[in-house]
Amino acid sequence: MKAKQWFNLHAWAGLLVGSLLLITCLSGTLATLSHEIEYLSDSKFRALSHSPNTDFAAIENTLAQRYPGSQIISILRHQQPYLATEVSLKWQQQFLFVYVDGATGQWLGEGQWGRVSRFLRNWHMNLSMGWTGKLIVTSLAILLVILVVTSPIVYRQWWRHFLKKPRQLKTTNRSSWADWHKLLGLWSYWFIVVMAITGVWYLVEHTLQTAKIDHYIKPPAEVTDLQTDAAHPPAISAMVNAAQSAFPSLQIRAIQYPSKANKPVVVLGDNDDILVRLRANKVYLDPASADVLAIQKAADLPVIARIKDTADPLHFGNFAGLGTKLIWAVFGCLMTCICMAGLYMNWLRVKRKQPSLLQWFGIMGAVSVLLVCCSLLLTTQTFSVRQAPAKLYSPVL
Known part of the structure; x- marks a missing residue:
């Protein structure tokens, strides 16, 4: 040409x-x-302490006191310690975001799904x-x-x-x-x-x-074939302790509870891997007993799955x-x-x-x-x- x-x-x-x-x-x-941007806009998005440790038991206790009868959908501790920990909550049959200090569990505020980051x-x-x-x-x-x-x-x-x-x-x-x-x-x-x-x-x-x-690793049969009665699920602390014992090097930052029967609780975190998103390292747990079903490590992912989990950090630059x-x-x-x-x-x-x-x-x-x-x-x-x-x-x- x-x-x-x-x-x-x-x-x-x-x-x-x-x-x-x-x-x-x-x-x-x-x-x-x-x-x-959210951090600058409202104090509820700001963590009070910058400790990397997360006290899930304290978070659970705070939520139980302020929102009795509620259920946790998910908990997310951001990689940046200055950001508040987000809890997705089912409260009075409605969705609610609750913001707490990850290290102490102190309540910081609440809000709805719509916010700057979602927009x-x-x-x-x-x-x-x-x-x-x-x-x-x-x-x-x-x-x-x-x-x-x-x-x-x-x-x-x-x-x-x-x-x-x-x-x-x-x-x-x-x-x-x-x-x-x-x-x-x-x-x-x-x-x-x-x-x-x-x-x-x-x-x-x-x-x-x-x-x-299919282009991502499938959960093992222990997860996909799960048959369980989760009428009385264990406390969050039990889930976290089980995941931590099974995957000691995992720095737990998120918990996701299932909204369908026979689906696992997923505990996610970091494991000193380079350029991977949060969901690359995870532990699958039985929601009824907190028994460990399977562990996924970023280091063990096949090439295509690793590319999938690397794309987001590279695209948004949130890896360091x-x-x-x-x-x-x-x-x-x-x-x-x-x-x-x-x-x-x-x-x-x-x-x-x-x-x-x-x-x-x-x-x-x-x-x-x-x-x-x-x-x-x-x-x-x-x-x-x-x-x-x-x-x-x-x-x-």
Whole structure:
């Protein structure tokens, strides 16, 4: 291909659904720091002590005192110790979030399903459009791959320009916008590659799930064939002690109770593995007796399953605390600016020939803007909806 053809391909990929790609970058950047945004917005999201130890017995005691007759759906202790521990609770047949200090069990506050982190997650993940929205978002990875491949070809001798001073940015000067677009692109190139790779995986994963092709390790027969009567489940502390005894190196951070019969309690945590999400290490327990059914370790996962559990930490940068989250957020902002600059540069280049904004945007551009508007409206209307399970196999507090 000639240089002009590579440039046209690069411009086409950036313009085709530019506004949709822009919003996806922006929402993803905000989602990376969504829990920190909540932390700043309300004291109930802030842990009082920064100890990494979690006192599940104290948490259970606090909940029993404040919400007698309630049932726990799940407990989640964030990796960042400054964040409050979240408890999903069934209280008076309704769903309720309760926030406690993980180390002491002290009550911090309560709230509903709808919050900043949920809004941003729904918007970024699938535009609040379910299967179709997820297909649209993950398909953007194809455009990212095109941009990643064409960028070094379009920008000749790019390796010489990392420290090149860009021209002063002027509203109507396309060359100044081009300088900043190239400079930000150079410094963010590694990050865009990471987003492209993880995005392609999400597209592959979505395809496998749609085709109902198994690509993750199945729980052993002891779990899938479980037959139990969980009429009187053991206390949380009994579940935690059983899991800890079976998996001593596991730093327990979450407990999930089943809402269907003959399903296990799942205890999740960290085990000093590199780049894996929380669900990679887990212990399956019998909800009626706290007997250990099976253990899953990230170190024992097959390749595809390990990729699945590595994609999220790489995509959101939450694998090494606040430091990497901030790095990901900064480069996410730069990637958002690159999208904005690319769209504006293209408009400055062609506006003499196509002075109509709608004509320049084209059908796909108009569809992209319409999707963005619809997704924002849908997210606003649906992100706070959550019903408590009709049946729950956890102890009544």
